Amino acid sequence: MATQELAQWIKQQTGAELARLSPVGGGCIHSAWRLELQDGRVCFAKTNQADLLPVLEAEADGLRALRQTLDAPRPLQIPEPLALGLAGREAVLLLSWLELQSSPQRGSQHDSAWGELGAGLAQLHRSSLRGGDERFGWGQDNFLGSALQPNRWNDSWADFFCQERLGHQLRWAARSGRSLPQGEALLKEAAGWLADHKPEPCLVHGDLWSGNAGQLRDGGGAIFDPAVYRGDREVDLAMAQLFGGFPASFFAGYQRCWPLPPGHQQRVELYNLYHLLNHANLFGGSYWQQSAACIQSLL
Missing domain, CATH: 3.90.1200.10 (Aminoglycoside phosphotransferase (APH), C-terminal lobe)
Known part of the structure; x- marks a missing residue:
């Protein structure tokens, strides 16, 4: 991916410089990333080719609907859509970071x-x-x-x-x-x-x-x-x-x-x-x- 274009887009959307970008596994459609910003915030991003922006738009719409439905205090966590758009030739959805366990635990x-x-x-x-x-x-x-x-x-x-x-x-x-x-x-x-x-x-x-x-x-x-x-x-x-x-x-x-x-x-x-x-x-x-x-x- 074009890291420089993503970094510029992230700064425009968040007002903070991108300090570190790390790939996250598990996705089968989009590329997934952990973003550390210079101001200490950690975010999650999904990227894909530009013509798949509607897929990310639909996901953001669904997340907002689920979050708006939850009573406070929240009984479960749902990531918050922070920004959505095109960074150069790539579609990007920026979400709040969830610190998940590395693998589902049972017992x-x-x-x-x-x-x-x-x-x-x-x-x-x-x-x-x-x-x-x-x-x-x-x-x-x-x-x-x-x-x-x-x-x-x-x-x-x-x-x-x-x-x-x-x-x-x-x-x-x-x-x-x-x-x-x-x-x-x-x-x-x-x-x-x-x-x-x-x-x-x-x-x-x-x-x-x-x-x-x-x-x-x-x-x-x-x-x-x-x-x-x-x-x-x-x-x-x-x-x-x-x-x-x-x-x-x-x-x-x-x-x-x-x-x-x-x-x-x-x-x-x-x-x-x-x-x-x-x-x-x-x-x-x-x-x-x-x-x-x-x-x-x-x-």
């Missing part, structure tokens, strides 16, 4: 921290109902990873999930020549399965796998890298069981704060099919077989 001594993170998510979901839109969707389309996530408003959760989530992914697959057998049959069945399920439209993180949450070194938890919209809160709890999953204490903490309704276990596989299809469309490989097997299992 009895860490159960309390994971439980607090679960309870914090429940508080966020519940708080988002105050003054929120009664529809499902979001004011703009955003991104799940690098994939476009359509968010057209809908009064019906069943219609929204089937059209904007599963239907979008199945149409994408078909355009790519990877039409999935029984996909259309599943859409029809899913609409019926969800017809009697009437969730409240909570603000959801939207991409809550274990790589987008963590424990802080000084205690407590954090969530980041969202793909927000107003939807069934169960989608966050479902995805938290996918791709490695969260420890049981996380779910127990959530349930203590705001128990999920009866039948939520039966919706987990359906909700997570969306993420399997998204991975198949983005990365291919065995995700196609997993998606097809999931559809077959659901039917």
Whole structure:
């Protein structure tokens, strides 16, 4: 990256000189950096090619929405967007720094921290109902990873999930020549399965796998890298069981704060099919077989 152009941009945005720039691992879309400023502040930055600025804009929008929803004192930490724009030929999102543990810790001594993170998510979901839109969707389309996530408003959760989530992914697959057998049959069945399920439209993180949450070194938890919209809160709890999953204490903490309704276990596989299809469309490989097997299992 062009370090000099980034340093100039950082000074314009923060009023401070860049003292040190260190790469941070873990990202699969953007380059990530730890920035130490001359005035002692530490920040986090994501950079990518300029035409991906809309992806970073959507992330900043989601982070602001989540932060505005949280009650004070904050039950969990969410990074604050500090600046966003172009530094030369690169798009940059500057965020507050979170001092995360180097790897997720599990076991009895860490159960309390994971439980607090679960309870914090429940508080966020519940708080988002105050003054929120009664529809499902979001004011703009955003991104799940690098994939476009359509968010057209809908009064019906069943219609929204089937059209904007599963239907979008199945149409994408078909355009790519990877039409999935029984996909259309599943859409029809899913609409019926969800017809009697009437969730409240909570603000959801939207991409809550274990790589987008963590424990802080000084205690407590954090969530980041969202793909927000107003939807069934169960989608966050479902995805938290996918791709490695969260420890049981996380779910127990959530349930203590705001128990999920009866039948939520039966919706987990359906909700997570969306993420399997998204991975198949983005990365291919065995995700196609997993998606097809999931559809077959659901039917």
